[in-house]
Amino acid sequence: MDEETGPDVLLTGLLFYDLVLTGLGKPPTPGEEIWTRGMGCGPGGIANLAVAAARYGLATSLATVFGDDFYGAHCREILAAQEGIDLSLSRTAENWNTPVTVSLAHDHDRALVTHGQEPGYTQDELLGDPPSARSALVHIGAEPQEWLAKAAATGTLIFADIGWDPTEQWSGEVLKQLSLCHAFLPNDTEAMGYTRTDSPAAALTGLAELTPLAVITCGRAGALAVDQTTGEHAQVAALDIDAIDATGAGDIFGASFVAATLGGWPLADRLRFACLAAGLSVQHHTGAFAAPGWHGIDRWWRTTGSRDRELARAYGFLADRIPADPGPAPAHAPVTPR
Template sequence: MDDDRPDVLLTGLLFYDLVLTGLAGPPTPGEEIWTDGMGCGPGGIANLAVAAARFGLRTSLATVFGDDLYGAYCREVLSDQEGIDLSLSRTADGWPTPVTVSLALPHPRLRSTGGTPVHDRALVTHGRQPPYSQDALTGDPPEARTALVHIEAEPREWLAKAAANGTRIYADVGWDPTQRWSTDLLDQLSLCHAFLPNETEAMAYTRTDSAVAALGTLSELVPVAVVTRGGDGAVAVDQTTGEYAQVPALDIDVLDATGAGDVFGASFVAASLGGWPLAERLRFAVLAAGLSVQRHGGALAAPGWYGVDRWWRSLSDPELKRAYGFLTDRLPDDPGPPVAYAPVTPSARRP
């Protein structure tokens, strides 16, 4: 396209993620559990950045790296391996990179449609408040085609500036640890083009009792409203085109669900920038998120064009071939080289 703006602008907290899988259950006090499933890599805001970059989007990330081995490793992966623009990012002297240990555990009460256990995560995180805020990192944000943001109770100044300079804001929201679910947060949707919460968050903030009812309320506040439903897929309304779509999830065995929502969001943005119909945008995002849960971690599990192309070429299910037939016209002729998935441990770097 004749447009040299970043396709996606991102800012937020970065983590070094260590994910353990293959666990039958959590350890009890005094117990040691061995497992043969592990992966590591950048996490947090990096999940969105890598997922976007692997679809060929020019991705600009404003974040803070610690001046430690974890920070250096994450910076190297994002810049050198994934080609993400880090010119807005900073390395903070004496500040440790936040670290999250994720235990992927089978949920005792839930099963997928195929009868396999549904996995959830138990997380332990060490981190400190970064020395640079999102507003300090972005300043007057560069004009970008889109921004993927995580809205919080306290509005960020850069968000209003980005919206004013023509950047389309795609937003999600996280779990409210206070469980007050203040509706004041929804005031920020006036700056947004799209809002993509999961159904628990959507129902809590809208005070409704179903994903569809929550979608109806959100569609009055933002042009494009999407509610993700985990194993039940996703539902969305696009007021700019008058479209409504509801798509099922794929029946996929879950190794690790870390970052699946972020992969969904970045994939939805990629398809939206392509001007796809709403149902195709939803199916594409559901597919990419589904492929990501088959790998360790969040950022490095993102499939990109390479992963989607491999899935499509190996597909034999006639029903899925019909549902995803639009990919024949969407996949690039060259999906790129194989993506690098999360290693068990980082390889030694040259000094």
């Protein structure tokens, strides 16, 4: 990372250690034991976005909290040494355990069970006066973070996501934070909930009034977006790919969309690229390790995309955008056979 220009992507959020169980014949019910056919493990949570961005060659800086336990040390080693992510803004919390999530992957979706507590550091304490960055990938919540306004004031493009509202009240107050954001990337359920609409298209219209770039992901139905800065509107289909583990697919989509946006691509190409990366990710275990990076994109293009007439027409833009050296094959999660 160039100390004078800052990172390409700045991230902050909660880190998890993910344990993913796949190959479930059916969802578990109380009182029974189910044996699965596959298992994978690795960093999760905010690590999904960080690894996905770094694997596109973007200088990536992550501000998070590691527990002073095995999981924290293991995740730190992977992110810094293996993935080349800058962790100078991160801290290790004494007497605090890294949150652990068990993901049960079944039928193109997953259920999550997490053990953990909130860390002793807030995002504002981690970032203080944030470094100048080309972009920041953030997860907005009910409580606004002061660092966001500081980052936006220095010209950082803020790409925001949001989580499920367990109360299902979908308070519109949280959307006031979009005034600081360049882009908002919720899924279709979240978008319709917060805009009080009954279709992704209607939700997109509402969100486009609040932020320059509105993107709605629709799972296996693809994605749609409108970019007020360029006047573009696009809707693309997702690839029909058999999923092993959907954990982190939305994060892979988000990081890939940011990478393509920083590259100045047309909106439709950005959406197709992000949908492709998310689709490739569900063929592997755990979100962070599933990120395809340029190597995975290049391999798909050479072995599949360029050999199919329809795919070649839709994804032909990749031929001019995949780097001449897409880098080494990324590490995937240590797994048992599926």
